[in-house]
Amino acid sequence: MAAPDLRPGRDTDADGFIALIRACWAEYPGCILDLDGEVPELRALASYFHDQGGMLWAAESDGRIIGMVGTRPLNDDDAAWEICRMYVDGAARGIGLAAGLLRTAEDHARAAGAQRLVLWTDTRFTRAHGFYEKQGYVRQGSIRILDDISNSLEFRYAKPARGLVVEALDAAAAASAERRLAGLLVACVAEDASLEFLPPLPRDRALAFWKQTSVAVATGSRVLLVAWRDGIMAGSVTLDLATAPNQPHVAAIQKLLVDPATRRAGIGRALMRRAEQAARGHGRSILNLDTRAGSAAEALYRAESWQELGRIPGFEVDAARRACDTVFFWKPL
Structure with missing residues (x-):
């Protein structure tokens, strides 16, 4: 042909x-x-x-x-x-x-x-x-x-179609985004992001994670936010609402992803700010998260006025299997 x-x-x-x-x-x-x-x-x-x-x-x-x-x-x-x-x-x-x-x-x-x-x-x-x-x-x-x-x-x-846009996905949209988000997760883990996975991350395992997320979105225990940049799905973050009964005012930020090809374009900051808005909308007044010490994510959180709670030495390992400190943050809304 x-x-x-x-x-x-x-x-x-x-x-x-x-x-x-x-x-x-x-x-x-x-x-x-x-x-x-x-x-x-x-x-x-x-x-x-x-x-x-x-x-x-x-x-x-x-x-x-x-x-x-x-x-x-x-x-x-x-x-x-x-x-x-x-x-x-x-x-x-x-x-x-x-x-x-x-x-x-x-x-x-x-x-x-x-x-x-x-x-x-x-x-x-x-x-x-x-x-x-x-x-x-x-x-x-x-x-x-x-x-x-x-x-x-x-x-x-x-x-x-254009610009940097962050939207919350409902259950149907979350399910339809699983394949693209699995690719993002694999790419971010390959870059040694602090995401609880180690490279190389099999695609089927990444897909299984997002299928679990879609179920959590459907049950209302998690909020999935996705960012597009000029029509390309370039990042995501989740807001975990499944807190203990005595913590109805608390939520956790998890799995902040930004496509390695589109970093330093404000996508991570836009996702975090939109996550805070979503938390307020769900009646949450305290947020928490953790990340690897020295990571780009840590610098972003500090720039966005997150407060350090403390750190645990050697709490996680990086792609080279070296022990790294984990920093815990919180933020009042």
């Missing part, structure tokens, strides 16, 4: 678009493309997107359409743009084409002023879910029911 050419879509691409969508839908039982009955816009899709203020792209190789994506502003939210009609031919997967298509659509939406990116995907399209989650999208809102021949149900995914 020749290297794909990514270009603006044209109405004359209709046959290629229809064939691509039909082939992708055929991978999932029960998905039926009723062209003229339900999606007649596919016969002139470039004009359809243009009329809605959006844009459409095609990826072509050897004269055949092997990928497509579109984006358009959402009528009910001036700050949000929808990513839609995202399809890649089965033979063209795994070469980065999907990521390139999505990045092109996202960049266009940002340039047009999008503050949030939204997409809908059929609940049966499990490969697509994994791809979008890898790109920092999380489940958000209710499942959409379509009155179509395929009896479609769709998940809504979303993420901030």
Whole structure:
């Protein structure tokens, strides 16, 4: 297969678009493309997107359409743009084409002023879910029911489009973020962060930790905060609310993660400040945490006015298995 050419879509691409969508839908039982009955816009899709203020792209190789994506502003939210009609031919997967298509659509939406990116995907399209989650999208809102021949149900995914944004995730969003957060945890442990794990951290173990976190979010015993920087999920922190009965006013800060590739951009500070806000919202007035002495995290906590309680010599070991002191902090809210 020749290297794909990514270009603006044209109405004359209709046959290629229809064939691509039909082939992708055929991978999932029960998905039926009723062209003229339900999606007649596919016969002139470039004009359809243009009329809605959006844009459409095609990826072509050897004269055949092997990928497509579109984006358009959402009528009910001036700050949000929808990513839609995202399809890649089965033979063209795994070469980065999907990521390139999505990045092109996202960049266009940002340039047009999008503050949030939204997409809908059929609940049966499990490969697509994994791809979008890898790109920092999380489940958000209710499942959409379509009155179509395929009896479609769709998940809504979303993420901030620009700037540094920190948001609390509900149980569904937390579950959809597990794969991306597992990657972050593995990367941070590889950098010898003080996170109770030692490198190399197996990905399945990191994933198991986040699955436990999702359960805790669902039960209300933990708050999960995630940071995006220009649409990339770049950090997280958890707030543990499962304190003793005689400590209903206390919460613990745990697992502050910042992607090593995006450090020194204010992400850790933004996460910590948002965690303090969340603690106040849950009626907590005292926070505590611990970290390895001499770490970058220790410097951040001191800069954010956390007070040292004390330290235990040799309480943990680093990646080289050398004994290190652990510093304990607290902060009144």
